Amino acid sequence: MIDSLLHFLNEYGFWIITIVKIALLVFIVLTVNAYLTWFERKVVAHIQSRWGPHRVGPHGLLQPAADGLKFLFKEDPTPNGVDKFVYYLAPLLALALSLTSLAVIPFGPDPLPFKVLGQEVYLWIANPNIGLLILFSVTALSVYGIALAGWASNSKYPLMGGLRSSAQMISYELALTMSVVGVLLMANSFSLPEIIRAQDGRMAWGLLPAWNVIAGPFPQIIGFICFFIAAIAETNRAPFDLPEAESELVAGFHTEYASFKFAMFFIAEYTAMITVSCLATIMFFGGWLSPFPASWTFVHYLPSLLLIPSGLWVIYDGIKYETIFGRIILPGVGTAITAIGLALILFPGVNLFIQPIFWFLAKVFLFLFFYVWARGTLPRLRYDQLMNLGWKLLLPISIANVIFTATVILWRTR
Amino acid sequence: MSAPLIIFFVLAALAVLGALSLIFQKHPIHSALSLIVVMVALAGLYLLMGAEFVAAVQIIVYGGAIMVLFIFVIMLLNAGEEERTDFSKLAKFAGLPLAVALTGVIAAAIAHSHEAVTGAPAVATVSDTGKLSNMLFQDFVYPFELTSFLILVAILGAIVLAQREKN
Numbered sequence: 001m002i003d004s005l006l007h008f009l010n011e012y013g014f015w016i017i018t019i020v021k022i023a024l025l026v027f028i029v030l031t032v033n034a035y036l037t038w039f040e041r042k043v044v045a046h047i048q049s050r051w052g053p054h055r056v057g058p059h060g061l062l063q064p065a066a067d068g069l070k071f072l073f074k075e076d077p078t079p080n081g082v083d084k085f086v087y088y089l090a091p092l093l094a095l096a097l098s099l100t101s102l103a104v105i106p107f108g109p110d111p112l113p114f115k116v117l118g119q120e121v122y123l124w125i126a127n128p129n130i131g132l133l134i135l136f137s138v139t140a141l142s143v144y145g146i147a148l149a150g151w152a153s154n155s156k157y158p159l160m161g162g163l164r165s166s167a168q169m170i171s172y173e174l175a176l177t178m179s180v181v182g183v184l185l186m187a188n189s190f191s192l193p194e195i196i197r198a199q200d201g202r203m204a205w206g207l208l209p210a211w212n213v214i215a216g217p218f219p220q221i222i223g224f225i226c227f228f229i230a231a232i233a234e235t236n237r238a239p240f241d242l243p244e245a246e247s248e249l250v251a252g253f254h255t256e257y258a259s260f261k262f263a264m265f266f267i268a269e270y271t272a273m274i275t276v277s278c279l280a281t282i283m284f285f286g287g288w289l290s291p292f293p294a295s296w297t298f299v300h301y302l303p304s305l306l307l308i309p310s311g312l313w314v315i316y317d318g319i320k321y322e323t324i325f326g327r328i329i330l331p332g333v334g335t336a337i338t339a340i341g342l343a344l345i346l347f348p349g350v351n352l353f354i355q356p357i358f359w360f361l362a363k364v365f366l367f368l369f370f371y372v373w374a375r376g377t378l379p380r381l382r383y384d385q386l387m388n389l390g391w392k393l394l395l396p397i398s399i400a401n402v403i404f405t406a407t408v409i410l411w412r413t414r
Numbered sequence: 415m416s417a418p419l420i421i422f423f424v425l426a427a428l429a430v431l432g433a434l435s436l437i438f439q440k441h442p443i444h445s446a447l448s449l450i451v452v453m454v455a456l457a458g459l460y461l462l463m464g465a466e467f468v469a470a471v472q473i474i475v476y477g478g479a480i481m482v483l484f485i486f487v488i489m490l491l492n493a494g495e496e497e498r499t500d501f502s503k504l505a506k507f508a509g510l511p512l513a514v515a516l517t518g519v520i521a522a523a524i525a526h527s528h529e530a531v532t533g534a535p536a537v538a539t540v541s542d543t544g545k546l547s548n549m550l551f552q553d554f555v556y557p558f559e560l561t562s563f564l565i566l567v568a569i570l571g572a573i574v575l576a577q578r579e580k581n
Contacts, residue, residue: 086443130543133470137457140478144450147482151443151489159489166486170479190543 013117021125025102033270034064040372047376058318058326068263076259079154086152091257091264094145098271101138104131105278106193108288108357113349123357124193131192132184135279136177139234143169145268146236146253153256161252164242164383171387172233172240175394179226182405183283186216196287206293211286218408224284226398228370231276233390236269238375242383277367278360285363288356300351303358307341422462429455442493446484453477467543 009016038053038060045052053060078087108123115121128134143166150162184190187198201210212220233240244252254265281287292299311334318330344351381389432451439445453476460469550558 083441083443086447089447128466130466130470133467133474137470137473137478140474140482141450141454143478143482144485147485147489148443148447151485163486163489166482166489170482170486173478 009117013119017116017119017121018125021121022103025125026099029099029102029271029274030267032274033267034068036270036273036368037067037266038064039368040375043369043372044376047373058321058323058330061329071260071263074259076261079256081154082256083152083154086148087256088261090145090149090152091261091268093148094142094268095264095271097138097142097145098268098275101135101142101275102271102278104128104134104192105275106131106196106282106287107360109193109196110353110356113353127191127193129189129191129194132180132190132195132283135275139176140173142268142272145265149257149265150253153253155256157249157251158253158255161244161249161255164249165236165253168236168240168242168386168390169234171390172230172394175226175390175398176230176234178395178398178402179223179230180283181398181402182218182220182223183212185402185405185409186212186218186220192282192287196282196289199286200289202293209286209289209291211284211289213284217412218405220284220401220405222397223401223405224280226394226401227283228280228367230390230394230398231280232371232374233386235272235276237273237371239378239380240386241380242386273368273371274364277364277371280367281360281363287363288360290355290359300348300355301345303351303354304341304344307344308338311335311337311339311341418462422459425455425458425462428452429459440495440498442488442496443485446481446488449484450477450481453481467546 041063042052042060053063056062056066078084103125104127106122106124106127111120111122146169147162147166150158150160150165153159183195187195189195189198199209199211199215201215202208203210203215208214210216213224214221236244242252244254249255254262257265290299314334314337315331316334318327318332318334321327321330344354429452432448432455436445436448436452439448454473457469457472457477460466460472
């Protein structure tokens, strides 16, 4: 009995581990999405001199949970005259595609230090040698979720929003794809881990990391700027959120969607933000590589150095919080954060293992902050400005970047 | 049955069902969606044969760019449901026999050519992106450039037609 069970586990270990990894990643990403909305609302509120959510839970920390419950329990009407099949398919497509693209993102270089079911467990779900192309093909398909939602709703505002978004996404996909070709030429590979490994090294007398954005035969700073602008447009985020410009189109393509179907679009949008931030980190900012030289072992304490003071601050803030609930919860959370920071100092092996993951997540977090920052500070573009920017500025610049990079590489290798 | 064989049958069934649905759906958008299913299923089949680059390009170009344009045009025209007309007289009497005959010919051709269908080694050589580009830009550079020229002519033609419309 136990023998056959062990045999089964060994035989299908790869599949079991992959399924567990997928479930874990989806769970983590959905949680991060929820708190990304909280983070976004807080940051935008502070940019606009407001408080943001602060009623539900201490500092509004339970607001995402309240929102999620509200999405689940709201009435879910289906408008008259919609194309039923496509109307239900669209949010499913949007969510499924945006979650699929996370499958090829590598979060760290090394497998877990122990084997599970006789298998090495890497920090990615799949590592195909065309990882980047798979990401782009999923992006190419994700237009359908929005375009079909707009069409199927049988209403004029969603139709306008859907048309706008498909035109916008087709236009910016070109610039997005062209702007990473320079990186591909330098890395000589489509595989995301390989692209990161190609950036391993130091430059400028060891002061700076040799990341693609500043190093290489031709620094990809222009490529990066084109990439990030095009990526913001591709994910339909402010200042390029014309598909859902509320002053003109009510809510654009998801006007007729309520309850959980609306939530699916919402989650898809935030997941796309995370994917794009991961991609920018991988392509231009060295992925999991540390910005400091390997000989500086003291920077290994940086995660603890960030965690312990912020944990102590949360405890201090919690003790004098207004509500009793907050006075109980916040010190508890603070103690947990401090304890994690201390544990990292006490277990150097664990600390060493999480270093790449820490750097990867830190960079991704910076890009997510940049997204929110752009939303809080930049006004929305007009539609013709948007098209001009995409076709007449970003596309020519990114093509020029490809040609320059190719020329420099050719010249260097001769 | 091994896993690749199961995946092959699932993808092949998807492709065939998508193609049938493409013809029998009444609404243009539903037909276009069925065509996307066919494209993606074909990409999966390429992936199964180890032609990763071709599979990705199939999805990016056909599944993404071209089909988005199809859907875009259907949405812009706001095309409604098609009305079924009576079949043409030729199709009514000759359609089914001709279809059966064509299927028979293709099936016979496949059944009689054991060596030709097992094209695995040929596929394996183009699975690598570098080798593919070598073939495109060195071995077959003249046919490739001629084809690009053909596409360029088509683009120019489209622009000329659009401009004439405007004037």
